[in-house]
Amino acid sequence: MEKKIQKLENLLKIRKRLRTDKKKVVFTNGCFDLLHSGHIHLFRKAKKLGDILIVAVNDDASVEKNKGPLRPIFPLRERLEILEAIEDIDYLTSFSEETPQRIISRLLPDVLAKGGDWGPDQVVGRKEVEQAGGRVVIIPYLEGRSTSEIIDKVFQSGTKARAVKKKSQKPKRRKGKFKAKKMSSHSFCNSRVRAR
Numbered sequence: 001m002e003k004k005i006q007k008l009e010n011l012l013k014i015r016k017r018l019r020t021d022k023k024k025v026v027f028t029n030g031c032f033d034l035l036h037s038g039h040i041h042l043f044r045k046a047k048k049l050g051d052i053l054i055v056a057v058n059d060d061a062s063v064e065k066n067k068g069p070l071r072p073i074f075p076l077r078e079r080l081e082i083l084e085a086i087e088d089i090d091y092l093t094s095f096s097e098e099t100p101q102r103i104i105s106r107l108l109p110d111v112l113a114k115g116g117d118w119g120p121d122q123v124v125g126r127k128e129v130e131q132a133g134g135r136v137v138i139i140p141y142l143e144g145r146s147t148s149e150i151i152d153k154v155f156q157s158g159t160k161a162r163a164v165k166k167k168s169q170k171p172k173r174r175k176g177k178f179k180a181k182k183m184s185s186h187s188f189c190n191s192r193v194r195a196r
Contacts, residue, residue: 024052027109031062041139042141043089052091053088054107
C-alpha cells in the first residue's frame with residue numbers, strides 16, 4: 001500500500017498513472033492548523049467530486065506568513081500525521097510558498113476544490129486548471145467553524161478561568177481573637193531593670 005504523505009515529484013508520477021487509469025483527481029489545500037468539523041466537511045465534500053483526493057498543506061513558514069507569528073499551533077509534521085488518519089484523503093503533500101500555485105500548475109487536477117466564500121476568479125490555480133479542462137468548485141464553510149474563531153474562544157475561556165482561579169485564591173482572614181500574654185507586676189519590673 002502506498003504511503004499517503006508524498007513529495008511533489010513522487011506525486012507527479014502517481015498523478016500520471018491516475019490519468020492513464022482515467023481516475024478523476026480532486027485537489028484542495030490549506031493550513032489545517034487545528035483540525036475541526038469544518039475541515040472534515042471540506043474533505044468529505046471534495047472526495048465526492050472525484051475518485052482521488054490530494055491535499056496540500058502549508059509548511060510552518062508558509063503558515064506564519066499567512067496567519068501571523070503565533071501560528072501554526074501544531075508543526076507540519078504533526079498536522080500531516082493527523083491528516084493521514086482521515087479516510088477521505090488519499091495523498092498528502094506540503095508546500096513552502098504562500099500559495100499552492102506551483103503545485104496546482106504541475107499536478108493539474110481535474111477538480112480544484114476550495115473551502116470558503118471565494119469567488120471563482122479569486123481561487124489560486126483556477127486559470128491553469130480550467131485551461132487543462134478541469135473545473136473549480138467552491139465548498140462553503142460551516143458557519144462558526146474556523147480555526148481562528150476556535151483559537152479566540154480557547155483564549156477567552158483561558159482568560160476567564162484564570163480570573164476565577166485568582167478570585168478564589170484571595171487570602172482568608174484568620175479566625176479567633178488575639179490573646180495578649182498576661183504579665184505580673186514582678187515580671188514587668190524585672191523586664192524594666194534588664195532593659196536598663
